[in-house]
Amino acid sequence: MSRIVVKCDKCGEIGACDSSSDLIHRVNNCNGNFIETSLPYDDFWILCDISGDNAFLQAMVDLKEKDPIEYQLKMSQFKTQVQQQKNNKAQSSNTVKCPKCGSTNITAGQRGYSLLTGFIGSGSTVNRCSKCGHKWKP
Template identity: 60%
Template sequence: MSKYVRLCPNCKSKSNENSSLRGCGYSTFLEENEYICEVCGKTVTDLKMLTEDYRILIKVSPEPKFIESMIQLQETDIVEYNLKMSQFRTQVQQQENSRAQAANTVKCPRCGSTNITAGQRGFSLLTGFVGSGKTVNRCANCGHKWRP
C-alpha cells in the first residue's frame, strides 16, 4: 500500500459514495506509478499527502472543501499545515480516549446513570444471611440493584 493518498480527479468532483475525498480504493495498477479508477476509468493520481494525515483529516471533518483546503495549505504553507495537523492529531487522540473511557464506564441498566456504588448484598427478611456476602451494584439515582 502506498504511503501517499491516491485520488481520482474525476470522482473528486462528484458527491457520491466513490468520492475521491473518501479515498479512491477502486484503482487498478497499469504501469510503474500509474493507476486507473475502476469506477470512472480516469487515471488516479498520488497526492503529496501521507495516508496517515488524510485519515486524521477525515476524522476531524469529512467535508470535501475542508480536505481540499488542507491539501492546498500543504502545498502553499507547509509550516502552517504542520501546526494544524499537530492540533488535529491531538484532537483526534482526545476523542478516541474519551470514547474508550465512556465504553469502560459502568452504567445503571435501568436509568443509565453512572452514579453507581458497589457493596455487600446484606441481610434480607426473606432469605436472612444467605447470600449476604455477595457483591452487588446499586444505582444511587434509581436504587436498582444488580450483580456485577
C-alpha cells in the same frame, strides 16, 4: 508496496490506495485517473477522523502545497483532537473497575435483598468484584 493518498482527476475525489494498484477511480463509473497528492497517508486518516468531507480534504491538500508550516500546525491540532476523542470514547465505554484490584470482571447486585423477606434495606446497588470479592458502592 506503499500506500499513497490520491485524487481523481475527473471527479476530484480524494482517497487512499496502494501505489501498486491500477489507480483508476472505478466508483460510480468515473474511470478517472488517480493522481498522487502530497498528503501523507497517515495524515489522511487523521483528517478522515476529523471530517470525511472531500472539500475539507481538498483544502488540506491545497494548504500543504501553499503553506506547509500552517499545514503542520493544523495537523498537530487535529492529531490532538483525534487523540482526545479516542480517549473520551475509551472512557465512556469503560466498564466498572474494581478499585482494589483493577479487575473489570464486576457483577452489580442488589444490596439488602433477602430471599425470605423480599426487599429490605435501601435497595441501592452494590458492585462486587468477581476476582477479589471486594464490594463497593458504585
